[in-house]
Every structure is written in C-alpha cells, then in structure tokens.
Amino acid sequence: MSASVLYDVPGPRAKRRVMLFSVLALVGLLAGLYVVYRQLDKQNQFDADKWSPLFDPTDDSFELVWARIGEGMANTLMAAALAVVFSLVIGTLLAVTRVTSAPWYRWIVVGFIELLRGIPVVIAIFFVARVLPEFGVSLEPMWYLVIGLTLYNSVVIAEIVRAGINSLPKGQREAAESLGLTRGQVLRLVLLPQAFRAMLPALISQLVVILKDTSLGFIISYEETVRVAGQIVQNLSNPIQTYLLIAVIFIVVNYALSRFAIYVERRLSQGKKAAKTDEGAAVVHADDLAGAGATNVG
Template identity: 40%
Template sequence: MSTQAVLFDVPGPKARLRHRILTAVGVVLVVAIAYVIYLQFEKAGQLKAFMWEPFVTDPEVWTSYLIPGLKGTFTAAAISIVLAVVFGLLFGMGRLSPFAPLRWFCSVIVEFFRSVPVLLMMVFAYFGYFATSDIVPNQHAPLAAVVTALTLYNGAVIAELVRSGVHGLPAGQSEAGLAVGLTPGQVLRSIQLPQALTAMLPALVGQLVVVLKDSALGYGITYLELLNWSKTLGSAYANTVPAYIVAGILFILVNYTLTKFAVYLEGRMKKRRAKA
C-alpha cells in the first residue's frame, strides 16, 4: 500500500465528479478573468502591434534593457544564495549545538530574520548604512543592501532547513557515532550534516527561486534589476505595460526552469535512496 493511500482515501465516483466540476468551474473563472484583463488592455491600446514591435525589431530593447536587468537579478541572487548557504550552515549548526548559550543565540538570530520583511531589511540596510557609509562605492550601495537583506532572510530559512534536516535523520546514526568515540560536534559535521545537506538539496534549489523573485524588491531602493530596467524600457518606448508583461514572462521562465530542476533533483535522490 502506498503512502498516499494510507494518508488519503481514494476518491469515489461522486468525489471524482465533484473534482471535475470544481476544476471546470475554476478553468471558466480563470478564462473569464483573463478575458476581462484582455479587454481592458485592448481598450487602453496596450495590445496594439507598435507597442510590441520593439521586442522583435529593436535589438537595443534586449541589449540595453532586458539583458542588463537579468544580469542584475542574477548577480544579486547568485551572491545572496552563496552567502545565505554559509549563513544557514553556521547558524543551523549553532542551533544544534549542545552548548545552550550558543544554541539560544543562534535561535534568536534565525527567528528574528525569518520574521522581518525582506523589503524592510533592504530599506534599513540601504538608507541606514550603505548609502551613508564608505564601506562600498555609492554605485554598489543598492546591490549591497539587496544582498544583505536576501542573505539574512534566506540564510535564516536555510538554517531552519539544516536543523529540521538533521532532526529528521534516524537517531541510531548519531548514537553509533557517539559509541565509537566521536564527539557530538564530530558526529554533526561528519555524519549528520552531509546526509542532511543531500536530503535538503531540492529545497535549497527551491529557495533559489525565492531569492530570484525577492530580488525584484530591490526596485524600492533603486537597484537596477529586471523590474527596474523594465520601467526604464517602458518610459523609453512608451510601452510600460508590455515591458512589465515581458519582464513577468522572463521571471516565470527562469523560476519555472529552477522549479523543474528542483523536482528533477528530488526524483533523482528518491531513486538513489531506493537503490541504497
């Protein structure tokens, strides 16, 4: 019997019919909403051919606006996810420490940064520190603020992933390590942490999707990422709505690719565990 069969009853004929009806109603509602949006865009003249032609006929739309925007988004996301993994590993291990003061300190830090909105951290980091100090050049202050906020928030999330991943391992593994003379710290570093990281790899890739999406919040502190460049593009070509739509499509394509990669990784790891 599969896990799904244990957790959920198999739907009967009436339940399946009800699901089909609800699905059909949902599809009709989505189509209706999409049609209303289409009519509004058509009424406002946002779907006229000349509004969309620059994306096909003018290379500068891509070379001067959209590609630099993607570069800014990827730069902030790449730096942030690397630093967030380091932050998450350190504070995740700290939350698992047998030394109570260290464990409490790491728990407070993690819970604090998980609770503060990312945009608020960006604003504080930018206006409260980087924009008024010489620690980074002025032109890099928005990037530094975006990276700081994304690192702190996503690092706190990864720290919780590390903690829950280690707690999800069989207790016999740590007991066996202690039985052969390893210290709790050695057991964590050499036995538990490698397995937890392997198990949480799909979740880490999924967190990268969150980082990419949240990088758009840098718009609020003038960081030149995809959303900000799309605004500039819309002003230059008088097609603001099409510019934002194209930016949204690019975000969807990138995040969908990462999501599918996370699903692929999860499937590979399930097969590997099944063979083991």
C-alpha cells in the same frame, strides 16, 4: 484524478455531468478571455508600437531594449548567486552551532533567527542600505541588496539545515560518536553530507524565493531586471507588454527550478526505497518547510 480523496472513479452518469460542467467552464473561461481581449483592444494595447520594441528584431529600439534587459538579468543573477552562496555558508554555520553549542549560545542564535524571520525582507534590505552609510560604510547598491537578502535568507536556510540534520535517524550520530569521532567530525563527516542531500529540494525551492526577492533591489536603485523594466516602461509607455515579458521570464526560470526541485526530491526518495533503509525517509520536503521558508511566499 482517480486517486482523489473526494470522489470515486466516475461512472457513465457522472462522466456526462463532468462533460457538461467542463463545457460550461470552458465557455466561461473563453468569455472571460474575450472580455479581457476586447478591453485591451479597445485601449489600443495591441498596437504594433507597444509590442515591436520588445518582439520585433527589425524595430529600432529592439537591440537597445534587449541589451538593457540582458544587463538587468545579469545583475539579478549576480545578486541572487552572491546571496545564495553567503546565505548557505552563514546559514549552515548558524544551524551547526545551534545544534552543537552551549545552551546560552543556542539561545542567542534562536533569538537571532526568530527576530530576523519576523522582519520583512524589504525592510532588511532598506535597513542595510540606509543604516550602513551612516556608519561610513558606503557600498555599491548591489552589496546592500546582497547583505539584506543574506540576513534574511541565512536564517531560513539555517532552519532548513537544522530540519535536515534532525530528519536523520538517531543511530547515525550515535554510531559516529561511539566510533570516537569528535563532535565536529560527526557533523562534518556523517551528519552534514546526509543532511545536505536530504534538503536539496528545499534548498532549490529557496533559490526560487531568493531569485524573486532580488526584484526588491528596485527600492535601493539597483539595476536589476524589474528596475530596468521600469525604465523601459518610462520610455516606451507600454507597461502591460513590458511587465508581461518580465513576468514570463521570471515564471519560466522559476518554474524550471521548481520542477527541478521536485525531480531531485523524487530521485532522492527513489534511492531511499531501492536501498531499503527505514521509511522515515530523510528527505526534507519543500512543503514541510513552509514554516521555515514562509517566504516561499515572498
């Protein structure tokens, strides 16, 4: 932590002080954990029958429980994958048309994007699930979820793509245009390939958001991981253990994805330095897009 803005590299006295506070903090932490442990123990949360269906292969319910969790995870991944693909296609189209088209069309797209960004994704999903059947469009719950997620995430991805295109040096477009390429060709051959590279980290981060948001499928009875967990809890009445397991699964997968995003970002900026291009590096940082992906929170 010597690189911190806030303090110098500690000297002997500061080191002693840090040591003292570390010990105090550790004691506090352990005390807190002990209180939690004692409370859990007092409420019999460590009883074998609450854990063994989830973790003991010899338990009668073990296979059934994991088969259900597996189904739930498959459904989660399925919905997430479809939503990602659709959002990517629609988002890119939105961004590209926004960059190139006539002003009146651009305003429509901007309005659409602003509107959809202001709506909670739960409401988008619920809207799709309740309104489409009124117009005679009855689909599997999964499609409602996918459409809802796509509505919301395509505008987020449109913003990411736009930021990616805007982050490119102006000379790229100018050079391409002066070669006589049409607007479509400039985008397709010159701008988009570079923009996608630059925004890969942000896109991977958005993947985490989509994966998390599939858990909203429970409101429209889609059998994804979290809903399956709810059913398990109803049968085994072990909410703490089951939700803990589900949380760990999500955290491991998403943490791996986040690390991967950081790794890709680092790789890309290294390539930039090696190539000695200008320093306005065209990598769209995941964090810069907190605005676009305000959802990072959701």
